[in-house]
Amino acid sequence: MSITSDLLRGHTDTIILRHLLNRDSYGYEINKYISEKTDGAYELKEATLYSAFRRLEENGLISSYWGDETTGARRRYYSITRQGRVVYEKNIADWDEAKTLIDELIREVDV
Amino acid sequence: MSITSDLLRGHTDTIILRHLLNRDSYGYEINKYISEKTDGAYELKEATLYSAFRRLEENGLISSYWGDETTGARRRYYSITRQGRVVYEKNIADWDEAKTLIDELIREVDV
């Protein structure tokens, strides 16, 4: 059972930021992490992921640098910026608010 | 404090279906209801609302008829179909699942 893109839409950035709070990381690793963590229920498509990176970097929420791999494919590492942390916190707060709001709007409660 | 479109995206249909579970209704009323219920935090734009109606009707989830108003502007009423109820239930289930998943993906829990 996988969830639709529309339900996830808007969370991609936050998911990435959250992952970068732990440590600097790169695209492939983040994608792997997500699909493992959700048992394959949610998989970011590569195009989505890399376009998110571009957007986040343009907005100053992450910065990037090439790793110095001596073996294997090169990796572009990303790290979260101070501003990225601020936005992350805000996104979490927005999400909590939205969650409540949506629940109120889609549940059958009153008549 | 209002929430962004992206967080709401994909819920518009469910919100409308939910409202129609109570009773047949029309665009303006649904919009009013939503903005009141959320204290103005969330307001469906008209274009969004009416395009959702079109989409829902095309998919057979709602049906419509002109009201017989003897006064005031004419109203197009919508009612939820049997199939609409099924989809509503599914959307709710999907939402519950997505909510859990998103929470897991955006919260700082493990390292």
Add this chain to the structure above:
DNA sequence: ACGAGTTACTATGTCTGTCAAGGTATATAG
């Protein structure tokens, strides 16, 4: 009686995030 505001619906075009599809390149296992 008239103008402003409210109710109510519709049409057209734009923006943005996601995705499908395809490509490049290196390393390892069989």
Add this chain to the structure above:
DNA sequence: CTATATACCTTGACAGACATAGTAACTCGT
């Protein structure tokens, strides 16, 4: 030497939400 895994990137298309604008009938205050 071919398949698979790792790793990144680009292009174009799509769908939902939105901005903007228009139509039309009623209501209320002055």
